[in-house]
Amino acid sequence: MTETTGTAGQRADLVRNRRLLLGAATEAFAERGVEVSMGEIAQRAGLAKGTVFRHFASKDDLLAAIMLQLLDRLTGTADRLLQADDPALALREFMTSGVEALATDRAFCEVVGRPSLQHPEVREAINQLCEVAEALTARAREHGAVRDDVTGTDIVLLLGGIHQTAAPLLAAQPQAWRRYLELALDGLHVPNPRALPEQPPRHLPLDDPPEAG
Amino acid sequence: MTETTGTAGQRADLVRNRRLLLGAATEAFAERGVEVSMGEIAQRAGLAKGTVFRHFASKDDLLAAIMLQLLDRLTGTADRLLQADDPALALREFMTSGVEALATDRAFCEVVGRPSLQHPEVREAINQLCEVAEALTARAREHGAVRDDVTGTDIVLLLGGIHQTAAPLLAAQPQAWRRYLELALDGLHVPNPRALPEQPPRHLPLDDPPEAG
Amino acid sequence: MTETTGTAGQRADLVRNRRLLLGAATEAFAERGVEVSMGEIAQRAGLAKGTVFRHFASKDDLLAAIMLQLLDRLTGTADRLLQADDPALALREFMTSGVEALATDRAFCEVVGRPSLQHPEVREAINQLCEVAEALTARAREHGAVRDDVTGTDIVLLLGGIHQTAAPLLAAQPQAWRRYLELALDGLHVPNPRALPEQPPRHLPLDDPPEAG
């Protein structure tokens, strides 16, 4: 009978509060975009403002943590799907769960170009996601389930694009994204396509934007 | 009979200032998203802050005016393309100019769900755009250039989606949207497609979002 | 009869408010040190918080402006005293008015080492003050009214030192600084003194302190 109260109790609260905060923040950002205030997030989590800052040193850190959470989830899913039997189905499932994860998230598109994306951990997570997406795509490609000129990074980018396509319908038709996902998938395995224009992206460029100055 | 600059001159100034403001605001919102301050917009236009508010009663009104401008431009283009000989090409050109218009615009996705979209004029303009896009799509459909189950509203939504897909590449590859436009077009005229899931949208629902309360 | 209302009226208010703010801030900092909040300064000036920031972009800017005001006043005094007949008396009067200017100022010593002192204008003003103090000292030196090994910068530094000596007595004996000024002056024209140790300072070093890190 191993007793584990004491310091463990505090740590348990810590973990619980971190979860509360991430949950509240994920929800709040999803609903109202990055403009929700830290104060509101605190309130939603039922905690004091100071506590938010104890867990996340700045708003950008919080945003970064949320992105990280999302990216890790997607990478995990992709990793698992690499083991699937049907490569075409695997890719479809990856995209399905990817767009679904984004589906209700207003903050997602606003975060593009923000410092949160520059956090080393986030950059690393993005790169990992692109890599595993590339592996998934390569398998599909080899099985003729996806056109040759499409990369894993294309697939990752499409997640956001599909989400955004359906975004204005969100309130009226929460599943509308499925429609555009299907459309994209159809575009992805056109049999003898004309080659796509522009360089196929190999990764997401995350350097600091060249400040005009 | 040459008019002395009197009231007429003032009106000319009014028009000129409005143009300056819209130009400056369009640029500013495109580059930095909706978070640019009214002060910066005034500065970019070379006018005083008070003047901005004389022309646009609030920031949301200004955003609405800019949306309106964009929507009217797109509607105009679509109108013109309705006269084109090749319906398939016409649709492609509409989408090309549509995505291009969005291509460098950071504010575009952030405006979704904002009160600016609720302005009656904007709603009306969105509906008009969807209608003319529907006409354009119908013609393409009849010529077998587009699958049956795709609506004009789908096409309008795709503009934003394609833009968003390429957005993270913007700095590195400003033309990357052409890649995803091509992919979407390929999806749009798959020969014998499985029907797309979910209701085909007939218009954009623009009701006040159900305030979580 | 030159009419000068109109834009001039606004500017008049601007100037008036700037004066109100500098006055309020000077008083507040003097009484309670640099820790007084911008909010309190606004209140004392009878203005809104935002107005303080319109005039002074940051608290350090405000502090800098106050230092500048003080330094310019001292430099002006010194300049005028350069014309005086009696060099010894001139130096004494300079120091008197200098210490008196500092006499009620709690913020003065706290500002040492703060970024406010790094403002280019403040640095320049400090250097100017040291220069004119040197001129004043040189004249006194030539007339045998001050020992040879004392510089203008020594004199400037002494102002703060004399002030600080009397500071704890301020409430009980507001003029106590005169006592320590006299003592310092006696030290300054000891007839055949042993040379003072340490390098005589030629100017105040105002470089950024070498951040440990």
Place this chain on the structure above:
Amino acid sequence: MTETTGTAGQRADLVRNRRLLLGAATEAFAERGVEVSMGEIAQRAGLAKGTVFRHFASKDDLLAAIMLQLLDRLTGTADRLLQADDPALALREFMTSGVEALATDRAFCEVVGRPSLQHPEVREAINQLCEVAEALTARAREHGAVRDDVTGTDIVLLLGGIHQTAAPLLAAQPQAWRRYLELALDGLHVPNPRALPEQPPRHLPLDDPPEAG
């Protein structure tokens, strides 16, 4: 009979922690002024924040404890120097060690007028210091080594003043205070001085400052 570490061990820890804290706080306040946070002091001491508050009920208490430490040290030094053979040298040594103790301390001048100085123990310590300084000064006076109209409290006040004079040079010339100490000493034994103006202070008045209300 060797004591097993029990309550005694705990008490030893208590003493040790108090020492750690005083050491860390002394350093921190000296380097960065009274604005250092309790958190940083805890960190420097290698202890938790809660522990700081167990030892010192408030930040002002901690400041008071540090002042007390300094004052006691000076009083001790003065006490010892009362036994010295040469009264002039004794006074010089007292002042030297006094200014040296202050020399690197940024917090010192900021504490003037703070509630920390109102702590009964601190007031008592200040009075003791003034008394023993008076004794030291009296001896020097009797031997003609110091002018008649200078009190022990003058001497104590001069310590802070000399320190402040050199403070702006601290980074560039850490020993600059020796220069101003010498200057002050020269002022202190001018042979036939004019009497100093203002009441010679007999003690430091430490009443609550008359709150402007």
Place this chain on the structure above:
DNA sequence: GATGAATGAGTTTTCATTCAT
């Protein structure tokens, strides 16, 4: 009509202090 100064509510962030473990 244009200007830009003033406003003040709102935001992020810090920090002394409390208190459950």
Place this chain on the structure above:
DNA sequence: GATGAATGAAAACTCATTCAT
């Protein structure tokens, strides 16, 4: 007694909007 998480008051600063000139 020690710990460090939580608290919440207060600070600096921003910005849409108003309004006197």
